[in-house]
Amino acid sequence: MPDIKPSASADIAAFVARARAMSPCATGSRGKLVFALDATMSRQPTWDMACSLQADMFREAAGIGSLDIRLVYYRGLDECRSSGWISDSAKLARLMGAIDCRGGNTQIGKVLSHARSEAVASGIKAVVFVGDAMEESVDSLCATAGELGLLKVPVFMFQEGHDAIAEPGFREIARLTGGAWCRFDPGAAAQLRELLRAAAAYAAGGREALQRLSTTAAGATRLLGQMKLAP
Template identity: 55%
Template sequence: MNGSNKLAPPNSTVQSFLQKLAETPGRRGRLVFALDATASREPTWNEARRIQAEMFDTAAAVGGLEIQLCYYRGTAEFRASPWLTRAADLRRCMAEVTCLGGFTQIGRVLEHTLWEARQSRVDALVLVGDCMEENVEALCQRAGELGLLGVRAFLFQEGQDPVAERAFTQLAKLTRGAHCRFAHDSARQLADLLNAVAAYAAGGLPALERFGRRRGGLVLQLTDQMNRRP
């Protein structure tokens, strides 16, 4: 992704769909949104941050979600925001994040999400990253625990690193979630994937399926993977 790749205005059909979700009686969805902020993400970080903030602006505006922003960077830094319900607060939190060289800390993301899910319901975990440098077996154990708690993990991989792809696919399967790769230069692909998870968190699998039929493309990969889970 580069600075010249501008995200199109939110589709009116998407806005209408999310508005209907908000008007449906029921609880808010709760979503942990985790980002890899190590140095390898720096070339695409500014564009990705803008896409993610705009997507959650739309979701927060219709009142369907509570979002917690998490990120890791450096050798041992991991941070998590409070639960946020206002788009302005989420945008402020994201604007403060810059990239710093280091290693992946996906294990800490999973541990944190487990802790949150044991305190109160969490509908989904989203992780956006491009590599994986940890013990996969240990991560799979944590992912299995998340699956038992009903937390589905959506792992969105930037690029084509084969190690990350194998690990992300396993983690998704263990939580009955989904894994998708998106291109470095595709703002639209990432925006569609994030909007899809917002729909799932707010309205469950039926809402995700409806969204997938509207958007097509990579979003259909999410619904296909989740429908194949036992």
């Protein structure tokens, strides 16, 4: 998978024009979701858990439409990579199973910059980020998040644990993009499964699909509760 290189800052007017021309479901019948994970050393247990749960995203989307997922992860010393678009869970599982976690700092800025580029190039519907820490400038991250908000791409920030530094930054990224921040307990597969299913439902069918899922799934209700308050 290719390394993600930080892209140059684009003119804000171009993002505004693009945002006005787009709607969450206007780019075609296939939903596109960027699935981003922190793969630093402390994340190995959650990485393994995400490997076992990712099929639930495809299953949830299958009843609504279709879903393509691009895996983005960072680890080690300045390593941040992305896959191609993947449309079946078995292929994604094989890919994730071949990746091991390595020590290093967070690279959330690269994830958001990559999502911004994909929003312009291919019209992604949403971004899911799963992590437990933030070691970057929150102002810099929020600047890119604001551009994603203009492009109408919600970022769902799923935080494992209770890191007091990460939480306000994750919350603000979610708010600026019109997404949602949700915490799940360390090792809580059921909680993460519900959140991933809800994000997949949104990517495949928009807010309407998420509202339908919320009648039976707590994860969808949690996302909707914040997205209603988003600017």
